[in-house]
Amino acid sequence: MNATPEPNLSGPARESGSDLPASEQAKELANLDDHNPIEARLPLRTREVKAPTPLLGPGRPTLSEDLRDRQIQIENAARDHGLSFYPIVYEMLYSHEINAIAARDGFPIRYPHWRFGMEYEFLNTGYEHASSKIYELVINSDPVYAYLMASNENFDQEFVMCHVTGHADFFRNNIYFSQTNRQSIEMMATHAHRVAKYMHLYGRDEVEKVIDHALSISDLIDPFKMLAFPNGNDKQSSTMKEEPLRGQPGRLPVTRDYLESFINPPEALEAARIKEEKLDKKPRQFPEKPVRDVLQFLIENAPIPDWQRDILSIVREESYYFLPQMQTKIMNEGWASYWHSTLMRQEVVKDKNQDQHAHLHSSITASQPPNLNPYKIGIELFRDIEDRWNKGKFGPEWEACTNEDERKRWDKKVGLGREKIFEVRRLNNDLSFISNYLTMDFCERHQLYTFDQNAVTGDYVMRSREFEKVRDTLIRQLVNCGKPLVELVDGNLHNRGEIRLMHHFEKDPLRQDYTEAVLKSIYFFWTRPVCIDSKRNEVGERCAFDQSGYRRWKN
Amino acid sequence: MDRSSSSLNQPENNSFHNEDDSLADITFTPSYMTLTGFGIDIQPDRARYRDIARGKIREDLGKYMSQDEIIAQKGKDIIKIPLPRIDSPHFQTQSANGEGVGQGDGEPGESISRGKGKKGSGSKPGQGKGKGEGEGEGQEAGEGEGNHIYEEVTIEQFADMIGEKLQLPRIEPKGDQKISSDKGRYTTISRHGPQALRHTRRTFKEALKRSLSSGEYDPDDPVIIPEREDFRYKAFKPEPRPEFNACIIYVMDVSYSMNSGQKEIARKVAFWIDLWLQRQYQGVERVFIIHDEKAKEVTEEEFFSINANGGTKISSAYKEVLKVAERFPASQWNRYLFQFSDGDNYDEKDDSVCTDLLKEQILPFFNQVAYGQIPFQSSRTLPSAETQGFYKTLQNSFNSAENFVQTPIADDTKILDAIKKFFSGGR
Numbered sequence: 001m002n003a004t005p006e007p008n009l010s011g012p013a014r015e016s017g018s019d020l021p022a023s024e025q026a027k028e029l030a031n032l033d034d035h036n037p038i039e040a041r042l043p044l045r046t047r048e049v050k051a052p053t054p055l056l057g058p059g060r061p062t063l064s065e066d067l068r069d070r071q072i073q074i075e076n077a078a079r080d081h082g083l084s085f086y087p088i089v090y091e092m093l094y095s096h097e098i099n100a101i102a103a104r105d106g107f108p109i110r111y112p113h114w115r116f117g118m119e120y121e122f123l124n125t126g127y128e129h130a131s132s133k134i135y136e137l138v139i140n141s142d143p144v145y146a147y148l149m150a151s152n153e154n155f156d157q158e159f160v161m162c163h164v165t166g167h168a169d170f171f172r173n174n175i176y177f178s179q180t181n182r183q184s185i186e187m188m189a190t191h192a193h194r195v196a197k198y199m200h201l202y203g204r205d206e207v208e209k210v211i212d213h214a215l216s217i218s219d220l221i222d223p224f225k226m227l228a229f230p231n232g233n234d235k236q237s238s239t240m241k242e243e244p245l246r247g248q249p250g251r252l253p254v255t256r257d258y259l260e261s262f263i264n265p266p267e268a269l270e271a272a273r274i275k276e277e278k279l280d281k282k283p284r285q286f287p288e289k290p291v292r293d294v295l296q297f298l299i300e301n302a303p304i305p306d307w308q309r310d311i312l313s314i315v316r317e318e319s320y321y322f323l324p325q326m327q328t329k330i331m332n333e334g335w336a337s338y339w340h341s342t343l344m345r346q347e348v349v350k351d352k353n354q355d356q357h358a359h360l361h362s363s364i365t366a367s368q369p370p371n372l373n374p375y376k377i378g379i380e381l382f383r384d385i386e387d388r389w390n391k392g393k394f395g396p397e398w399e400a401c402t403n404e405d406e407r408k409r410w411d412k413k414v415g416l417g418r419e420k421i422f423e424v425r426r427l428n429n430d431l432s433f434i435s436n437y438l439t440m441d442f443c444e445r446h447q448l449y450t451f452d453q454n455a456v457t458g459d460y461v462m463r464s465r466e467f468e469k470v471r472d473t474l475i476r477q478l479v480n481c482g483k484p485l486v487e488l489v490d491g492n493l494h495n496r497g498e499i500r501l502m503h504h505f506e507k508d509p510l511r512q513d514y515t516e517a518v519l520k521s522i523y524f525f526w527t528r529p530v531c532i533d534s535k536r537n538e539v540g541e542r543c544a545f546d547q548s549g550y551r552r553w554k555n
Numbered sequence: 556m557d558r559s560s561s562s563l564n565q566p567e568n569n570s571f572h573n574e575d576d577s578l579a580d581i582t583f584t585p586s587y588m589t590l591t592g593f594g595i596d597i598q599p600d601r602a603r604y605r606d607i608a609r610g611k612i613r614e615d616l617g618k619y620m621s622q623d624e625i626i627a628q629k630g631k632d633i634i635k636i637p638l639p640r641i642d643s644p645h646f647q648t649q650s651a652n653g654e655g656v657g658q659g660d661g662e663p664g665e666s667i668s669r670g671k672g673k674k675g676s677g678s679k680p681g682q683g684k685g686k687g688e689g690e691g692e693g694q695e696a697g698e699g700e701g702n703h704i705y706e707e708v709t710i711e712q713f714a715d716m717i718g719e720k721l722q723l724p725r726i727e728p729k730g731d732q733k734i735s736s737d738k739g740r741y742t743t744i745s746r747h748g749p750q751a752l753r754h755t756r757r758t759f760k761e762a763l764k765r766s767l768s769s770g771e772y773d774p775d776d777p778v779i780i781p782e783r784e785d786f787r788y789k790a791f792k793p794e795p796r797p798e799f800n801a802c803i804i805y806v807m808d809v810s811y812s813m814n815s816g817q818k819e820i821a822r823k824v825a826f827w828i829d830l831w832l833q834r835q836y837q838g839v840e841r842v843f844i845i846h847d848e849k850a851k852e853v854t855e856e857e858f859f860s861i862n863a864n865g866g867t868k869i870s871s872a873y874k875e876v877l878k879v880a881e882r883f884p885a886s887q888w889n890r891y892l893f894q895f896s897d898g899d900n901y902d903e904k905d906d907s908v909c910t911d912l913l914k915e916q917i918l919p920f921f922n923q924v925a926y927g928q929i930p931f932q933s934s935r936t937l938p939s940a941e942t943q944g945f946y947k948t949l950q951n952s953f954n955s956a957e958n959f960v961q962t963p964i965a966d967d968t969k970i971l972d973a974i975k976k977f978f979s980g981g982r
Contacts, residue, residue: 121601
């Protein structure tokens with residue numbers, strides 16, 4: 001079966017597994033999974049699949065029969081449209097519980113730490129002031145766990161379920177999530193237990209301090225690692241390469257003597273030997289290449305006790321887990337909004353509920369100046385793509401056309417819209433989503449603009465409606481999730497085991513107070529001086545932290 | 556809500572006491588979770604956060620001392636302190652919080668929304684947890700504008716926090732009465748108390764009385780076991796503590812050269828003075844005197860709002876102070892004088908009248924006299940205007956006086972220093 005199915009103009013596009021390679025499809029069928037169209041049509045509870053264990057223990061409010069039926073209907077309708085997802089389990093929570101879960105990013109168990117307490121406090125006020133009602137909470141896992149507020153009306157619950165289904169499909173199918181650990185509940189629980197054990201052994205304050213330091217550097221990971229080395233086969237490891245066997249550079253193992261001259265021809269051995277000599281002469285760089293995964297570097301090389309090493313690896317594992325979610329916020333919300341809108345319209349909304357649906361939908365996608373609502377731009381962009389690919393508004397002909405009227409009237413009736421958005425949701429993250437599909441047309445239609453903040457008054461002031469500026473501002477915020485690109489370039493600076501980081505300067509200098517704090521945290525683990533090179537006002541600047549504290553000077 | 560014992564905090568489960576430190580291969584199935592009920596209680600995390608936030612407040616106390624939000628709660632028994640959000644530091648560019656992309660009507664150059672002068676929450680679609688969590692009404696997850704959480708403290712706790720931070724010594728009030736301690740000897744008996752203060756003989760006596768009257772007592776097998784009602788405990792009668800009272804006389808220069816900004820500062824300083832002295836004394840009376848060339852006793856509101864626009868004759872204020880002080884005889888009252896002015900007195904003749912009055916009639920009979928100079932802020936203000944004029948005069952005369960304190964209060968940020976100066980003498 002080829003990768004892109006023929007456009008099916010006579011009915012809804014069936015995507016169930018059809019864009020996966022054959023081997024994958026076979027696996028799917030063997031698993032009697034959601035991808036099997038026959039199985040998917042049966043009400044879930046009659047399937048021969050073991051029901052997932054409820055997450056939060058017995059004795060809790062459960063989904064009513066009614067809602068359970070609705071869930072099945074919604075999910076079947078979703079599958080009809082081509083969505084696919086791991087089984088979804090809904091947990092009912094009271095309002096005070098939902099804030100506790102939300103504070104923990106959707107997990108019932110996290111390691112003990114004050115930041116979850118803080119999130120809880122702030123979420124609690126929000127609810128009391130009725131200024132923010134958490135509508136849906138769903139996590140990337142298998143099975144997918146999602147939470148419903150017991151106090152919501154059935155109509156709201158259906159709304160949430162449609163939205164959750166969209167998210168579940170996104171988590172399953174977007175490639176940036178393909179390497180994430182779907183046993184995430186267990187992962188968080190293991191982390192929690194390890195941290196608790198360390199607190200028991202070494203004292204809460206000490207462990208908390210280490211976690212705080214680790215959190216300051218939790219974003220110093222390599223965003224490309226997950227996709228580049230799917231099985232953790234990270235050949236870019238930063239430790240010193242092992243010394244090759246002396247006298248046998250580049251020699252490959254041989255099973256039979258007579259194969260020796262074929263496997264290890266003299267020319268190859270000679271070339272390898274010469275290369276070795278060259279390498280010996282050059283002073284080794286440590287790490288050999290600049291490293292973005294500073295956490296990994298510290299885990300492997302910092303002179304710290306094992307338990308602190310473990311804390312670093314816990315923080316690192318969680319960073320990698322959450323990374324794709326940070327990279328796809330616009331798309332994910334947009335996709336979920338698109339599907340709750342589609343599913344609600346066709347499935348749920350009988351006449352009397354029309355208003356309620358419209359109200360809920362508009363309140364979620366309303367603009368909140370000056371913020372750009374990620375829900376809104378995501379869904380609008382997906383709709384725009386669908387519209388364009390239905391009408392054929394893409395490709396060289398379209399690009400070449402400059403006639404306004406012709407562009408407005410353009411409609412080749414190609415009908416590829418649905419298929420295209422499925423493909424888009426599979427292959428992109430926010431950065432490529434915006435880069436590839438944000439058009440001048442779209443910006444004008446949706447009245448997008450750039451703004452910045454008056455340093456004195458704090459007021460936000462609109463700057464420009466120009467397409468390039470809007471797009472560039474968005475892209476700037478999306479590249480590396482809006483964070484400065486920092487690499488560890490030298491682990492043996494001055495040949496004294498000092499660390500040198502490099503900030504790849506773009507437009508703005510680093511924020512001083514935070515820089516000091518982060519360097520201090522790295523110093524805590526490294527115990528030798530740490531510095532970072534950057535720029536300020538067009539002049540090079542080095543910030544360093546060592547035993548005498550923080551310094552900053554022109555470099 | 557069922558409160559499962561948080562098995563993480565008391566690791567009685569076998570898995571923790573493994574000799575093998577590596578827990579990497581432990582796998583937890585969802586069923587494990589059901590054993591522990593609803594996850595792990597979030598209360599400890601909350602408590603820990605509040606502890607840390609309170610610590611931060613103590614660190615940044617100077618900032619809080621000039622905040623209107625605190626001062627506006629004057630006179631209440633419970634003060635609500637807004638707790639700060641504590642962000643984890645990360646490498647970040649400096650204008651990270653300024654720019655963004657928005658959607659809607661308007662023209663370039665227009666102001667879109669009022670910021671609060673703090674870090675803005677522009678569109679940062681790539682940041683934040685993005686945990687698939689949605690918040691209705693279109694708010695960006697986790698950044699509720701204007702959300703504050705509060706820590707409630709009683710006025711006493713708050714005053715103690717200030718005192719601790721500023722390391723203010725407790726005031727030893729003057730007075731004829733000796734201070735006697737609350738706890739002397741255990742002179743009476745009570746029905747309630749701690750086990751350590753059990754009065755054994757009395758307890759058994761009561762038990763015996765009870766068992767006799769109820770007919771339980773058996774002379775052949777005389778066993779007495781006290782019951783709860785029988786228990787008696789040693790107790791003390793708190794001896795009446797002599798009341799110490801303070802009288803605070805506030806003096807404000809309302810001449811032409813004192814404007815509303817300076818009065819604001821004075822008002823804030825006065826809030827902390829009141830707070831601290833109320834903590835130290837059982838009863839505090841306050842008197843407010845304003846003056847320009849003439850002095851007058853007024854109410855508190857008038858004190859902080861009247862603009863008299865006259866010239867300045869500080870001696871008139873001192874005379875009025877003496878008049879008022881007659882109502883609070885020194886034998887029964889601890890008297891304080893707090894004076895605020897911009898230091899621009901009428902002339903040197905008046906200056907010497909002032910110093911005489913202070914030296915002869917005021918200082919010897921007051922616990923403490925304090926003077927804060929709040930200079931008028933303008934582009935024409937000379938540098939260190941806060942230490943010129945009347946300030947200098949006083950300095951020359953009373954540099955070594957024990958119960959006289961003077962301090963410049965240049966602006967809002969100096970309020971903390973002023974309070975510290977005022978009360979560091981322990982008077």
